[in-house]
Amino acid sequence: MTLTPVRLGYALFTMVDPSRGHEVEYNRWYERDHRYSGCMVGPGWFAGSRWVATKALKDLRFPETGPVATRTEDGSYLAIYWVHEPDAEVADAWAQKQVGELYAAGRGFAEREHVHTGQYLPDSTVSAHEDGVPLELAHDHRYGGLVTVMIEPADGVDRASALETINSGPVEKLLATGAVDLVSNWRMKPWPADHNVPMKMGNDGGSTERILQMCFLEGNPAESWQHIVDYAENIENSGAGHVTFASPFIPTVVGTDKYTDELW
Numbered sequence: 001m002t003l004t005p006v007r008l009g010y011a012l013f014t015m016v017d018p019s020r021g022h023e024v025e026y027n028r029w030y031e032r033d034h035r036y037s038g039c040m041v042g043p044g045w046f047a048g049s050r051w052v053a054t055k056a057l058k059d060l061r062f063p064e065t066g067p068v069a070t071r072t073e074d075g076s077y078l079a080i081y082w083v084h085e086p087d088a089e090v091a092d093a094w095a096q097k098q099v100g101e102l103y104a105a106g107r108g109f110a111e112r113e114h115v116h117t118g119q120y121l122p123d124s125t126v127s128a129h130e131d132g133v134p135l136e137l138a139h140d141h142r143y144g145g146l147v148t149v150m151i152e153p154a155d156g157v158d159r160a161s162a163l164e165t166i167n168s169g170p171v172e173k174l175l176a177t178g179a180v181d182l183v184s185n186w187r188m189k190p191w192p193a194d195h196n197v198p199m200k201m202g203n204d205g206g207s208t209e210r211i212l213q214m215c216f217l218e219g220n221p222a223e224s225w226q227h228i229v230d231y232a233e234n235i236e237n238s239g240a241g242h243v244t245f246a247s248p249f250i251p252t253v254v255g256t257d258k259y260t261d262e263l264w
Contacts, residue, residue, distance in 0.1 A: 006046065006136045009085030010189050011120045012039070013148075013212065015068075015075040015202070019111035023260040027077075029109045031254060035079065037102060042094045044087025049139040051078040051146050051249035054262040060225050061247045062232070067206040068116050068150050068245035075115035076263040078148070078249055080214070082136065092192050114202035120186035120212050126167055127182050128175040135184050138216050142251070143181070145217035147228055150245040151235060152210055159187070159209045162240040166211070170234035179217065179224035186212040206244055221248035 018026030031050070039045050053061075053076055061072040069075050083091045102108060125135045133141045153162035163185060171183050188208055205212075221228070225248060232243040252259065 007085035008122050008136050009044070009083045009088035009091075011122070011186060011214075012081040012083065012117075013078070013120055013186075014080075014117040015078045015115045016117075017074060017076050017113050017115060018263075019113070020264065022111040023263060024257050026109060026112055027252075027257055027260050030077070030079075031252075033107060034102070034109070037107065038099055039079075039081050039095070042091055042098060044084040044091035044094075045081055046084050047136070047139040048079065048081035050252045050254070051080070052076060052252050052259045052263075053078070053247055053249050054259055055264055056262070057222060057248045057250065060222060061245070062229070063244070066150070066244040067203055069247075070203065073264070075247070077252070078146075080139070082139065096192070108199075114200060116203045116205050117201040118205055119189040119191065121189045123163060123185040123187050123211070124167060125182065125184045126171050126175065128178070128180065133182060133216075135182065138182060138184070138214075141216075143216040144219045144250070145221040146249040146251075147180070147213075147215040147217065147221050148245065148247050148249065149213040149215060149228075149232070149243055150206060150210055151213065151241040152206055152244055153241045154239055157240060159211065163211055165238050165240040166235055169238050170231055170240075173234055174215075174227060174231045177224070177227045179221075179227040180215045181218055182216040184214045184216075186214065188212075210244075211241065220250055 040048060058073050064072055153159050174180050228246055232246055235241055235243055
């Protein structure tokens, strides 16, 4: 038997806030309907996970404002999905059609706001272990924490050089602390030319040259946040780029309303 390896084509990264007073209603709609009907039942959508930033976690974010979140309090829930590379075009077409049909059938949710939603292509992955968790399995590993870091290359530094410098220096130092298990780097994937969805997708996230990092942790990122602060300083000192958004998240407890009363 010939096994076809899973090839990660792109990620959907969607950070959203429910309207205040609608936290429980939104959480239940997303988990019990939209997460599946709008994503996971589609062709090529093979893995995903959902994360939350409580007020205590949002208070750790930096900088205070930027192109991803206008304010550090923006963006309570983060959902991330992996799409299989051979099915990427089919997945795009399906998702656009599916969301339109769901909204037309009254299965949308008006009391929410996208802070930043985008598609990202995988660039590189650096693991703390020689034979660590493959990126394709990161959702199913059930990590205890996630840190998202957005980086803009410094003036006069091209994106490839910035990424190489960050991976070989600051990332290696971060992994050596034991705080982070896996650092994945992503580049922006432009929306399809015919992209048309029935909601605003939030802030643009920065320049087209930005680097999105998803850093997976075994534990709660609040317990090792100083390492992330130091990491951002190391990126700045390397001359490669500037951090425009750094945020800790923890996994939601699927099927419950846990954390809905801790967002603000």
